[in-house]
Amino acid sequence: MHPEWFLCFFEGSTGRISDGRVIVYCSAEYAGLLPLILPFLQPYPKFIHGANFASGGAGVLTETNQGLVVDLQTQLKYFEEVQKLLITELGEAQAKALISEAVY
Structure with a gap:
């Protein structure tokens, strides 16, 4: 397992199933497609x-x-x-x- 899987990406609850970074966020960041x-x-x-x-x-x-x-x-x-x-x-x-x- 990767330790970063357990980090909270956001400052608080997002209302999503996971508050961690998922592949979509990593891809968007890599492609310069922020904001989320x-x-x-x-x-x-x-x-x-x-x-x-x-x-x-x-x-x-x-x-x-x-x-x-x-x-x-x-x-x-x-x-x-x-x-x-x-x-x-x-x-x-x-x-x-x-x-x-x-x-x-």
């Missing part, structure tokens, strides 16, 4: 820097931990909502350009 991307379900988020749809314990199949996690189909619906919101905020051309630069 807020969860989609965060109250009043701005999606200019992206959206995090992840749900701990979710699987590809809707039946995986059904009722306990946000399944992949729902995550894809959330992504479509973000696309629509960005088009409304930025206009279609700028929103498409922003989305085309996203890391998936």
Whole structure:
């Protein structure tokens, strides 16, 4: 085991399944993509820097931990909502350009 797995990355509770650094944070930091991307379900988020749809314990199949996690189909619906919101905020051309630069 790696000792850094047990370190708290944030100053306080994040409301996430883990307060530690996960691979997404390491990848974002390496790529210079900070600030950290807020969860989609965060109250009043701005999606200019992206959206995090992840749900701990979710699987590809809707039946995986059904009722306990946000399944992949729902995550894809959330992504479509973000696309629509960005088009409304930025206009279609700028929103498409922003989305085309996203890391998936």
